[in-house]
Amino acid sequence: MTSPVDATTTAAWSALTELKAGFTPDLRGWFDADPGRAERYTLDAGDLHVDLSKNLVDDEVLARLLELAEQVGVAERRAAMFAGERINVTENRSVLHTALRRPRSDSLVVEGTDVVPQVHEVLDKVYAFAEAVRSGSWTGVTGKRIATVVNIGIGGSDLGPVMVYEALKPYVQDGLECRFVSNIDPTDVAEATKDLDPETTLFIVASKTFTTLETLTNARLARAWLLDGVGNAEGAVAKHFVAVSTALDKVADFGIDPDNAFGFWDWVGGRYSVDSAIGVAVAVAIGPENFADFLAGFHAVDEHFTTAEPARNVPLLMGLLNVWYDNFFGAQTHAVLPYAQYLHRFPAYLQQLTMESNGKGVRYDGSPVTTDTGEVFWGEPGTNGQHAFYQLIHQGTRVIPADFIAVANPAHPLTDGDADVHELFLANFFAQTAALAFGKTADQVRAEGTAEEIVPARVFTGNRPTTSIMAPALTPSVVGQLIALYEHITFVQGVVWGIDSFDQWGVELGKQLAQQVTPAVGGDEEALSAQDPSTQALIRYYREHRTR
Numbered sequence: 001m002t003s004p005v006d007a008t009t010t011a012a013w014s015a016l017t018e019l020k021a022g023f024t025p026d027l028r029g030w031f032d033a034d035p036g037r038a039e040r041y042t043l044d045a046g047d048l049h050v051d052l053s054k055n056l057v058d059d060e061v062l063a064r065l066l067e068l069a070e071q072v073g074v075a076e077r078r079a080a081m082f083a084g085e086r087i088n089v090t091e092n093r094s095v096l097h098t099a100l101r102r103p104r105s106d107s108l109v110v111e112g113t114d115v116v117p118q119v120h121e122v123l124d125k126v127y128a129f130a131e132a133v134r135s136g137s138w139t140g141v142t143g144k145r146i147a148t149v150v151n152i153g154i155g156g157s158d159l160g161p162v163m164v165y166e167a168l169k170p171y172v173q174d175g176l177e178c179r180f181v182s183n184i185d186p187t188d189v190a191e192a193t194k195d196l197d198p199e200t201t202l203f204i205v206a207s208k209t210f211t212t213l214e215t216l217t218n219a220r221l222a223r224a225w226l227l228d229g230v231g232n233a234e235g236a237v238a239k240h241f242v243a244v245s246t247a248l249d250k251v252a253d254f255g256i257d258p259d260n261a262f263g264f265w266d267w268v269g270g271r272y273s274v275d276s277a278i279g280v281a282v283a284v285a286i287g288p289e290n291f292a293d294f295l296a297g298f299h300a301v302d303e304h305f306t307t308a309e310p311a312r313n314v315p316l317l318m319g320l321l322n323v324w325y326d327n328f329f330g331a332q333t334h335a336v337l338p339y340a341q342y343l344h345r346f347p348a349y350l351q352q353l354t355m356e357s358n359g360k361g362v363r364y365d366g367s368p369v370t371t372d373t374g375e376v377f378w379g380e381p382g383t384n385g386q387h388a389f390y391q392l393i394h395q396g397t398r399v400i401p402a403d404f405i406a407v408a409n410p411a412h413p414l415t416d417g418d419a420d421v422h423e424l425f426l427a428n429f430f431a432q433t434a435a436l437a438f439g440k441t442a443d444q445v446r447a448e449g450t451a452e453e454i455v456p457a458r459v460f461t462g463n464r465p466t467t468s469i470m471a472p473a474l475t476p477s478v479v480g481q482l483i484a485l486y487e488h489i490t491f492v493q494g495v496v497w498g499i500d501s502f503d504q505w506g507v508e509l510g511k512q513l514a515q516q517v518t519p520a521v522g523g524d525e526e527a528l529s530a531q532d533p534s535t536q537a538l539i540r541y542y543r544e545h546r547t548r
């Protein structure tokens with residue numbers, strides 16, 4: 001196995017360390033002295049218009065960051081990923097989510113097999129199924145057309161589909177609704193089904209492995225609910241359950257007709273899978289044509305990432321900026337703030353994408369990482385966040401890089417009297433990044449007549465880094481582009497840190513322990529005594545207080 005280059009030993013890292021030591025961010029001064037800054041630092045990737053100019057960088061820092069990318073071999077690793085080399089070392093797998101959005105006319109031979117025809121064969125099956133549900137030719141066991149699709153999955157088998165469904169609500173066919181069940185808390189499935197008619201409900205069981213406890217438990221609960229609701233009608237499961245998995249044998253064991261199962265491959269990571277058959281709920285909701293546009297959006301950004309020169313390459317630069325903040329400014333978190341209500345699940349989706357990918361303490365050769373990795377991603381749609389946590393971003397003591405996302409055309413162009421409400425909304429988007437960048441000086445505060453003792457509390461230091469991402473509208477293609485952008489940002493950071501961004505061993509221990517603890521929770525004294533004192537006491541509390 002080759003070892004990753006240790007970024008901290010590169011000449012570029014040393015140069016960046018030195019630069020940072022004498023670095024005084026001055027966005028006001030930089031913009032005053034350089035009228036071309038905004039234009040120079042604004043780039044396009046597909047339909048995404050990305051303004052990097054309010055970041056704490058100058059040309060020299062950017063040049064050194066690009067050298068860092070070169071010295072750790074980002075381009076080589078990117079080529080290896082796109083070619084299907086087994087860069088997911090700890091699972092000995094290729095990483096080929098980018099193959100999922102290649103056009104039908106492409107070809108990509110990996111270890112002797114062209115994967116593109118395989119991808120399109122599954123897509124054709126997904127599209128035919130989506131059409132059947134949408135047209136009403138697919139009916140439930142009593143002959144009624146499907147009104148509600150319930151996706152049962154968790155992690156990547158939930159967060160991607162639900163985020164995209166919410167983002168593309170205006171594209172959902174009238175008379176169709178999707179719901180999403182993920183949590184093993186029985187409340188989730190109970191709430192999702194309580195007002196549904198079993199005769200018009202279709203379940204999609206989405207699980208890459210088809211072993212995930214939460215998903216299989218919820219699928220069994222849903223199956224019992226369905227059978228109860230249709231009087232155990234023969235053939236009910238076949239008409240009301242489909243599955244998406246890489247383990248089609250396990251799907252059959254569950255009782256789902258393999259004809260109603262959509263496959264994918266072990267080279268698609270769960271958090272990179274919404275563009276595979278895992279997105280079938282979305283395909284049903286928005287239709288094959290829109291789903292194809294969604295995939296084309298991903299592909300446009302893949303093309304940008306692989307062909308744009310480094311200095312104009314948006315995912316590369318955004319990944320490197322994150323490294324700059326994480327490792328040289330000590331940033332521990334990164335806010336993502338969509339000024340688009342339909343993107344309200346985007347931060348949650350990004351949490352899995354980024355944190356399951358880059359929350360690692362060892363590099364892909366097993367050696368410890370040499371610098372911090374994996375910042376915490378978080379966020380809420382603007383303007384809600386403005387009235388909640390922006391205070392800390394504006395005046396707190398920590399560096400919190402923030403990505404602001406907005407579209408020019410709203411789905412609902414409403415007016416309030418003479419006011420265009422989308423414009424009121426966007427005025428906030430523009431104002432916030434300006435306030436964060438340029439702040440408000442003590443003299444400006446005084447000039448407003450503020451009493452001297454209050455002046456310090458009303459000063460805004462500015463120099464708070466933001467990236468603004470705009471697009472013409474929240475179309476299926478733009479949503480695909482946004483996802484691909486963040487996938488590649490995550491990849492770039494992972495390469496700099498030398499980690500395997502495509503495994504997720506860190507979720508295993510908790511799963512194993514939950515299995516060991518289950519008998520103790522159920523009252524097995526021997527299993528209980530095997531637990532640590534704190535866990536024992538908590539379980540005893542639970543057992544004493546449970547009344548039903």
Ligand code: F6P
Pocket residue numbers: 154155156157206207208209210211212215270271356504507
């Ligand atoms: O536990 C983490 C994880 O493996 C995620 O990576 C994955 O997206 C999720 O569980 C669901 O897994 P599956 O699709 O196999 O049910």
